[in-house]
Amino acid sequence: MSEFKSDIEIARGANKKPIIEIGAKLGIPSEHLLPYGHDKAKVSAEYIRQVKSKSDGKLILVTAINPTPAGEGKTTTTVGLGDGLNRIGKKAMICIREASLGPNFGIKGGAAGGGYAQVVPMEDMNLHFTGDFHAITTAHNLLSALIDNHIYWGNELGIDTRRVTWRRVMDMNDRALREIVCSLGGAANGFPREAGFDITVASEVMAILCLATDLADLEKRLGDIIVGYRRDKTPVFARDLKADGAMAVLLKDAMQPNLVQTLENNPAFVHGGPFANIAHGCNSVVATTTALKIADFVVTEAGFGADLGAEKFFDIKCRKAGLKPAAAVIVATVRALKMNGGVKKEDLGTENVEAVVKGCANLGRHIENVKQFGVPAVVAINHFHSDTEAEIQAVKDFVATMGEEAILCRHWAEGSAGIEELAHKVVQLSESGASQFAPLYGDDMGLFDKIETVVKRIYRGSEAVADKSVRAQLHQWEEQGYGHLPVCMAKTQYSFSTDPNLRGAPTGHVVPIREVRLSAGAGFVVAICGEIMTMPGLPKSPSSERIFLNEQGHIEGLF
Known part of the structure; x- marks a missing residue:
C-alpha cells in the first residue's frame, strides 16, 4: 500500500474538491475566497473582520521530541489529527506553515505532511505556492535598498554605516552570502560596507507578518523595525526612511491566509513560515485566530522539538x-x-527495547516541559512498519510512569482511520477544562533573566553565559523600553544543549549566548546560542540533484 508510493505519488492521486466547496464546509462565502487556480485560495481580510466577534473553538498544539535523521512526523501527525477529528464528527481544521524553498532543495524536504496524511496541492505548497515568501523577500529587500540609497544621497538621518543591522534575505540556502561587502565599484555605487544575507524565513518581516493581527498592525510593526544606529547609538527605524507604507503594500495579499485541503478534503490554512530554530516557528496569528472562529477544533504545530517550537508558541x-x-x-x-538511546541510523531496523527505554528520557523531558505551561498533553507514537510490539509497549509503559498516555497512530499508512483513538483523547483533554495555560515568565522580568529562565527550566542547563558586550546591549534595550519583550532562542534543534550531537536529556550544560538581535517590529529579542546559522548551507548532495520534470511534465523528487 503506502510503502510502495512516494509522498508526491500519493498527493498526485488525490481526489481534490474545488476550493469553493472546501470553503463552504467552513461557511466561507465564495465571494470571500480569492482563488489561485481551482485548489487553493486566499481568504479576504473583510471576511476575517466579519468573524472576529464569534466565539473561539479549541486550540490543539502538536509538538515533538528533538528531531533526528530517523524522522518524527510532526506535520504528518498534525494533518492526520485534523482528518481524525473530522472523521469522528468534529468540525476541525488545521493550521500549518508554508514551506521554505531552501530546505526543499537542501536536505529537510517540504512541509505538507506525508503518506496518507498530507495537505494538497503538495507540489505547489512546497514550491512557490501563492507567492507569500516572494512578497516577504521583496519587502525585506526594499528596506535594504532604501537604507543604502538614503546613505548614498547624503545620509540625512546620520546612519552610522558601521552599525547598519538590517541584512538582506533570499529564500535559498547559500552559505557564500552569509557575509558580504556591498557597494563596491566606485563612488557611483555608494559607500562600501560589510553586510550579509539571511534566509527569508529568518527575516523579521516574516515574523511580523506571522504576528500581525491586520494590515494596520502590520504597517505599524514594519515601521517599528530598527535598521541600524547613529554614531550616538540612537536607533533608526524603518518609518524614518518612509519604508513602512511601501512594504505594507507589497505584503497586502500575503497577509491573507491560504486555504487548501487535506487528502481527505478537510480544510487547512497554510500561512507564514518562520524557522523554529532561528525564529519563532509558528504559522500566522491571522490564520490561527480566524480558524478558531470558524471551526470547533483547530490543530496547529510548532517547529522542531518542544524545547524550541512549543516554548516559542507558548511564550x-x-x-x-x-x-x-x-x-x-x-x-x-x-x-x-x-537514536536518542544511542543506536546508529543503519541499525534502526533491529529491535532494541533497551535503547528505546534509554531514549525515552528525551520524550520525558518534553512531557515535563509542556506540563510546565499548564497544558495537558498526550503522546502520539507515529508508527513505522519496522516498529515491534515490545518497542511500542516500552514507550507506552514509560509514558504511563509520567502519568500520561501514549497512543499508537497509523495515519501515515491509513489516513484518518489510523488516528481515531488519538482524536477521541484530544477531544477529551480539550473539553475537560484541565488547561491552565500560562507563559514561562512574566513580561516584567529582565531580558537576560528571561533567557536564563528558558535555559534552566526548558533546556535544563546550569546557566546562560554571555560576554559583557551582550549583557550591556540587553541592558541598553531595557533602558530604551524593550525590556518587556519575550525572548526568541536561536538554538540547534537536535539537542537540549547547543551541541547538536548531544542527544537524550542532558543536564548541567552551559548555554553560550553569542549574539543578541532586537526585532522591535516583531516584538521579541533573538538570542543566538552557539553556532546556529541564520543562513543555512546546502549539503554535499542536495535534494535539488534529484528534483526534475518527468516525460509527462510532472515534478519528481519532492518530499
Whole structure:
C-alpha cells in the first residue's frame, strides 16, 4: 500500500474538491475566497473582520521530541489529527506553515505532511505556492535598498554605516552570502560596507507578518523595525526612511491566509513560515485566530522539538495573540527514540527495547516541559512498519510512569482511520477544562533573566553565559523600553544543549549566548546560542540533484 508510493505519488492521486466547496464546509462565502487556480485560495481580510466577534473553538498544539535523521512526523501527525477529528464528527481544521524553498532543495524536504496524511496541492505548497515568501523577500529587500540609497544621497538621518543591522534575505540556502561587502565599484555605487544575507524565513518581516493581527498592525510593526544606529547609538527605524507604507503594500495579499485541503478534503490554512530554530516557528496569528472562529477544533504545530517550537508558541505567539491552548500532542517515533538511546541510523531496523527505554528520557523531558505551561498533553507514537510490539509497549509503559498516555497512530499508512483513538483523547483533554495555560515568565522580568529562565527550566542547563558586550546591549534595550519583550532562542534543534550531537536529556550544560538581535517590529529579542546559522548551507548532495520534470511534465523528487 503506502510503502510502495512516494509522498508526491500519493498527493498526485488525490481526489481534490474545488476550493469553493472546501470553503463552504467552513461557511466561507465564495465571494470571500480569492482563488489561485481551482485548489487553493486566499481568504479576504473583510471576511476575517466579519468573524472576529464569534466565539473561539479549541486550540490543539502538536509538538515533538528533538528531531533526528530517523524522522518524527510532526506535520504528518498534525494533518492526520485534523482528518481524525473530522472523521469522528468534529468540525476541525488545521493550521500549518508554508514551506521554505531552501530546505526543499537542501536536505529537510517540504512541509505538507506525508503518506496518507498530507495537505494538497503538495507540489505547489512546497514550491512557490501563492507567492507569500516572494512578497516577504521583496519587502525585506526594499528596506535594504532604501537604507543604502538614503546613505548614498547624503545620509540625512546620520546612519552610522558601521552599525547598519538590517541584512538582506533570499529564500535559498547559500552559505557564500552569509557575509558580504556591498557597494563596491566606485563612488557611483555608494559607500562600501560589510553586510550579509539571511534566509527569508529568518527575516523579521516574516515574523511580523506571522504576528500581525491586520494590515494596520502590520504597517505599524514594519515601521517599528530598527535598521541600524547613529554614531550616538540612537536607533533608526524603518518609518524614518518612509519604508513602512511601501512594504505594507507589497505584503497586502500575503497577509491573507491560504486555504487548501487535506487528502481527505478537510480544510487547512497554510500561512507564514518562520524557522523554529532561528525564529519563532509558528504559522500566522491571522490564520490561527480566524480558524478558531470558524471551526470547533483547530490543530496547529510548532517547529522542531518542544524545547524550541512549543516554548516559542507558548511564550511568544500565545502571549502576543492572547491564545489559550486546550491541549498538546507530543509526537515521537520508536526509531527516533532509539537514536536518542544511542543506536546508529543503519541499525534502526533491529529491535532494541533497551535503547528505546534509554531514549525515552528525551520524550520525558518534553512531557515535563509542556506540563510546565499548564497544558495537558498526550503522546502520539507515529508508527513505522519496522516498529515491534515490545518497542511500542516500552514507550507506552514509560509514558504511563509520567502519568500520561501514549497512543499508537497509523495515519501515515491509513489516513484518518489510523488516528481515531488519538482524536477521541484530544477531544477529551480539550473539553475537560484541565488547561491552565500560562507563559514561562512574566513580561516584567529582565531580558537576560528571561533567557536564563528558558535555559534552566526548558533546556535544563546550569546557566546562560554571555560576554559583557551582550549583557550591556540587553541592558541598553531595557533602558530604551524593550525590556518587556519575550525572548526568541536561536538554538540547534537536535539537542537540549547547543551541541547538536548531544542527544537524550542532558543536564548541567552551559548555554553560550553569542549574539543578541532586537526585532522591535516583531516584538521579541533573538538570542543566538552557539553556532546556529541564520543562513543555512546546502549539503554535499542536495535534494535539488534529484528534483526534475518527468516525460509527462510532472515534478519528481519532492518530499
